[in-house]
Amino acid sequence: MTDADGKEIIPEGKNQITFFKKREIRQVFHNNEWWFSLVDVIQALTGSDRPSKYWNDLKAKISEEGGSEVSDKIGKLKLPGADGKMYPSEVANVETLFRIIQSIPSPKAEPFKRWLAKVGYERIQEYKNPEIAIKRA
Numbered sequence: 001m002t003d004a005d006g007k008e009i010i011p012e013g014k015n016q017i018t019f020f021k022k023r024e025i026r027q028v029f030h031n032n033e034w035w036f037s038l039v040d041v042i043q044a045l046t047g048s049d050r051p052s053k054y055w056n057d058l059k060a061k062i063s064e065e066g067g068s069e070v071s072d073k074i075g076k077l078k079l080p081g082a083d084g085k086m087y088p089s090e091v092a093n094v095e096t097l098f099r100i101i102q103s104i105p106s107p108k109a110e111p112f113k114r115w116l117a118k119v120g121y122e123r124i125q126e127y128k129n130p131e132i133a134i135k136r137a
Contacts (some may be wrong), residue, residue: 009130015080020044021113023110026079028091034123035091037079038100045101045108055090062103068097094120 014029021043026037042058043051062070073096078086092100094116101109101116126133 009126009133013078015078018119020112026089027077028077030075030077030091032121033093035075035077035093036091036097037075038090039099041101041112042104045104045106045112047108058103062100065103070096094099094117 007069007112010029012029012031016027017024018027019025023040023043025040025044027034029035038055039051042055046054048054056128059071059074073092075091075093079089079091081087098113099117101113122132
């Protein structure tokens with residue numbers, strides 16, 4: 001993301017952790033927008049002990065229901081693992097994430113949608129006023 005003078009505010013590939021209900025959600029800045037770890041989101045929304053399996057099953061269900069446009073918009077970007085090393089991880093931008101969340105049959109999805117809207121609002125404010133992003137970093 002760049003400011004009005006073309007200076008980079010948030011560097012491409014920047015990783016950070018944000019939280020939803022005390023659960024870590026890894027995110028990475030790519031193509032001027034934040035992309036979120038799908039496994040982290042699944043775990044936050046479902047409380048599943050096996051979020052990778054849950055995500056693989058959900059991905060198959062979305063694909064079977066004709067959601068190929070969603071599958072096409074899922075990326076693989078490097079995120080830090082529990083050991084601190086960087087690993088390719090499935091991620092989605094906010095738009096795609098909303099589509100995926102709609103497919104999750106969980107009562108936790110509604111608060112997550114509100115949280116994601118809040119995160120989006122904060123990023124828009126940072127875009128309008130780069131000082132906010134600098135202070136947060």
